Amino acid sequence: xxxxxDADGDIPIYEQLVRQVKLAxxxxxxxxxxxxxxxxxxxxxxxxxxxxxxxxxxxxxxxxVVESLRGRGMVVRRDAVKRCTKARNSLVADxxxxxxxxxxxxxxxxxxxxxxxxxxLVRQSGNGKP
Amino acid sequence: xxxxxDADGDIPIYEQLVRQVKLAxxxxxxxxxxxxxxxxxxxxxxxxxxxxxxxxxxxxxxxxVVESLRGRGMVVRRDAVKRCTKARNSLVADxxxxxxxxxxxxxxxxxxxxxxxxxxLVRQSGNGKP
DNA sequence: TTCGGTGTACCCGTTATATGGTACACCGAT
DNA sequence: ATCGGTGTACCATATAACGGGTACACCGAA
Numbered sequence: 001x002x003x004x005x006d007a008d009g010d011i012p013i014y015e016q017l018v019r020q021v022k023l024a025x026x027x028x029x030x031x032x033x034x035x036x037x038x039x040x041x042x043x044x045x046x047x048x049x050x051x052x053x054x055x056x057x058x059x060x061x062x063x064x065v066v067e068s069l070r071g072r073g074m075v076v077r078r079d080a081v082k083r084c085t086k087a088r089n090s091l092v093a094d095x096x097x098x099x100x101x102x103x104x105x106x107x108x109x110x111x112x113x114x115x116x117x118x119x120x121l122v123r124q125s126g127n128g129k130p
Numbered sequence: 131x132x133x134x135x136d137a138d139g140d141i142p143i144y145e146q147l148v149r150q151v152k153l154a155x156x157x158x159x160x161x162x163x164x165x166x167x168x169x170x171x172x173x174x175x176x177x178x179x180x181x182x183x184x185x186x187x188x189x190x191x192x193x194x195v196v197e198s199l200r201g202r203g204m205v206v207r208r209d210a211v212k213r214c215t216k217a218r219n220s221l222v223a224d225x226x227x228x229x230x231x232x233x234x235x236x237x238x239x240x241x242x243x244x245x246x247x248x249x250x251l252v253r254q255s256g257n258g259k260p
Numbered sequence: 261t262t263c264g265g266t267g268t269a270c271c272c273g274t275t276a277t278a279t280g281g282t283a284c285a286c287c288g289a290t
Numbered sequence: 291a292t293c294g295g296t297g298t299a300c301c302a303t304a305t306a307a308c309g310g311g312t313a314c315a316c317c318g319a320a
Contacts, residue, residue: 012277019232027237038296049279054298071287071296088236089246095229096247099222100254102149106218107157110255116219117226117247124230125240142308168266179310184268201266201317 002029005046013048017056019091022065025076025084032078036066063087132159135176143178147186149221152195155206155214162208166196193217 003020005013024030036042039057043050057074060066065080103113133150135143154160167175169183176183187204190196195210233243 007278014277020235023232023236027235039298040296051280052278055278057297068297069287070285070298073296085236088232088238092229092233092236092238092243093246093250095225095232096250097254099225099229100250102153102218102225103222104254105150105157106153106215106222108218108222110251113222114251116223120223120226120230121240121244124227124234144308169268170265179308181268181311182309185308187267198267199317200315203266 003042003046005048007048014052014056014059017053018059018063021056021060022063022084022087025065025080026088028081030076032076032080034076035072036074036076038073133172133176135178137178143182144186144189147183148189148193151186151190152193152214152217152221155195155210156218158211160206162206162210164206165202166204166206168203 002024003017005016007013009016021030021036030036036057037045039050039053042048043053046053057066057068061068061074064083065077066074067077069075100113132154133147135146137143139146151160151166160166166172166187169180169187172178173180173183187196187198191198191204194207194213196204197207199205230243
């Protein structure tokens with residue numbers, strides 16, 4: 001599976017997993033009906049304790065992103081795309097909101113801020129015209 | 131003083147203080163030579179322990195934003211503006227970078243993202259033409 | 261000197277994160 | 291029925307972050 005975990009970061013591992021799964025569902029990488037890797041497999045793959053994976057899965061289940069098939073595993077719910085897309089929008093909006101608040105509070109000019117945003121946009125999106 | 135503290139947030143209080151002081155210096159609200167409120171005064175004002183304030187001040191001192199005059203208090207260094215402006219730029223850039231990474235990783239379209247940014251920009255900067 | 265104010269160092273309790281280990285109930289395939 | 295797989299529920303421990311409390315050394319003014 002395609003999870004990149006930063007164990008030294010300030011964000012809890014289980015939260016990183018939750019976030020990445022939600023973003024993957026929103027992006028279409030994970031589709032409804034698809035199975036998630038088992039807690040033990042993912043734990044051994046990421047060199048992380050099973051309990052941490054289980055906690056992430058429980059949070060995903062509580063957020064109605066994933067369903068627990070007893071004895072089978074975790075499956076992505078069919079109605080999870082809308083939820084995850086909405087969650088992604090809120091997540092991105094919050095990040096933008098916070099960055100803007102800091103910029104304005106720090107006296108950064110609007111033009112400078114817009115320029116920074118556009119520059120980072122091209123840098124990450126390949127160029128801007130895919 | 132003009133500090134707004136969110137004690138229930140996921141960001142440590144002392145870090146919030148450090149960030150706000152740096153942004154205030156970058157904005158020009160705090161000027162070189164100006165004294166910061168004493169740890170006890172600010173602590174009682176914000177209903178926060180003195181140690182938390184002291185920790186923020188120590189970090190500011192370590193970052194060469196503020197100087198400790200023994201027995202007198204904390205004073206903003208004259209060369210702190212450049213440092214704080216640079217720190218503000220890095221802070222904002224990091225926030226934008228992270229938000230963009232989430233957005234792209236979640237499959238958000240470039241147009242949708244730019245629209246979200248512009249909307250939030252007008253919302254927070256008054257309108258955009260001050 | 262004395263006094264009130266300053267930053268600062270130290271100790272401690274609480275909480276969250278993460279790990280490790282064990283055990284249970286369930287399912288599908290053999 | 292048996293076996294290996296699954297999620298899940300516990301328990302215990304270690305570590306770090308965070309915040310609160312207390313006491314100390316220092317300074318300037320009275």
